Amino acid sequence: MAGAIECLNINKDFMSKKIVVKLDNKKLHKLKSILALREGELKDLSVTNFRYGKLGDEMVISFNVDDEHHRSIVGKLIINDLKLLQPDDQTLKIIEDAQVPASMGFRLTKSMSWDELKEKASSSAGSGASGLDEYIRTGSYEKVIQILKDIKNDSHTIERAKSGLTAAVVHAIEENYQKGVNNKYEADKQIAALIKIASDDKLKSLRQFDSLKSAGLKAIALCEIHKENLDELIKICNNSSLVNSVNVLAAIVFARNTILEVEGNKENLNYAVKNLNIRWLNIAFDIVEFEFGNSEKEYFTSLIEYVKANR
Numbered sequence: 388m389a390g391a392i393e394c395l396n397i398n399k400d401f402m403s404k405k406i407v408v409k410l411d412n413k414k415l416h417k418l419k420s421i422l423a424l425r426e427g428e429l430k431d432l433s434v435t436n437f438r439y440g441k442l443g444d445e446m447v448i449s450f451n452v453d454d455e456h457h458r459s460i461v462g463k464l465i466i467n468d469l470k471l472l473q474p475d476d477q478t479l480k481i482i483e484d485a486q487v488p489a490s491m492g493f494r495l496t497k498s499m500s501w502d503e504l505k506e507k508a509s510s511s512a513g514s515g516a517s518g519l520d521e522y523i524r525t526g527s528y529e530k531v532i533q534i535l536k537d538i539k540n541d542s543h544t545i546e547r548a549k550s551g552l553t554a555a556v557v558h559a560i561e562e563n564y565q566k567g568v569n570n571k572y573e574a575d576k577q578i579a580a581l582i583k584i585a586s587d588d589k590l591k592s593l594r595q596f597d598s599l600k601s602a603g604l605k606a607i608a609l610c611e612i613h614k615e616n617l618d619e620l621i622k623i624c625n626n627s628s629l630v631n632s633v634n635v636l637a638a639i640v641f642a643r644n645t646i647l648e649v650e651g652n653k654e655n656l657n658y659a660v661k662n663l664n665i666r667w668l669n670i671a672f673d674i675v676e677f678e679f680g681n682s683e684k685e686y687f688t689s690l691i692e693y694v695k696a697n698r
Contacts, residue, residue, distance in 0.1 A: 559584060
């Protein structure tokens with residue numbers, strides 16, 4: 388990225404907007420070209436706070452652009468099929484105004500709450516292929532996906548499976564969560580099951596992002612309810628297959644339950660010191676920082692500082 392960084396006009400005294408892009412090496416040249424462009428409407432473009440990190444085979448790159456050029460840059464990123472992560476309301480409006488087709492992967496909406504997801508699930512009843520309703524009711528979402536993707540099924544059945552998928556996932560999440568709440572000796576199994584849902588690549592490809600996030604949040608809740616599983620929060624922090632806000636919230640909840648009483652939590656804190664991937668967690672935090680309040684950010688920072696000081 389050195390070539391791109393050298394092209395930046397650094398000026399820290401302007402009002403700016405943050406942009407976060409996820410891309411692979413094949414698309415890196417597109418981002419470089421856009422940021423290096425200094426003609427027409429972008430002749431006075433200023434870029435600051437340029438940061439990037441590896442995420443598996445991909446990169447997450449964040450930077451700030453001045454208000455004047457924010458709309459133009461977002462538009463050019465969209466046109467070049469570059470994926471924006473966690474856009475704010477203003478960026479979402481720009482994307483909507485540009486009428487980007489859903490097939491390009493930019494059909495972005497605000498996250499649903501858990502209650503809204505459950506309400507959507509309860510309204511998904513109806514007729515369908517033999518067994519489909521039972522799969523939805525019992526949370527057998529993988530079976531629903533099989534029906535959805537089977538081209539031998541008629542279009543009505545496929546649409547029914549598509550419309551019932553969220554309900555199936557919600558029921559799977561709720562069943563595992565309730566089992567974990569009611570039986571602390573089985574909580575670790577239910578946490579693992581929820582993380583499996585939260586990191587499911589098939590659900591990601593079908594854009595079930597609200598359900599993915601909800602599964603991760605329920606897993607975190609079980610860890611806090613049954614505190615003998617607090618060490619599982621560190622594993623959640625390190626899991627790059629999860630929604631970034633789940634990674635960060637896991638760190639916050641872990642800190643909230645350990646940092647204030649260090650002596651009584653030495654075992655868990657020592658585990659964090661040895662195993663927490665600070666570099667990855669800071670990348671995740673940089674992407675979703677705006678989702679959290681000041682007190683939550685303080686817990687997050689306290690954990691990072693503790694691990695650094697004791698490593």
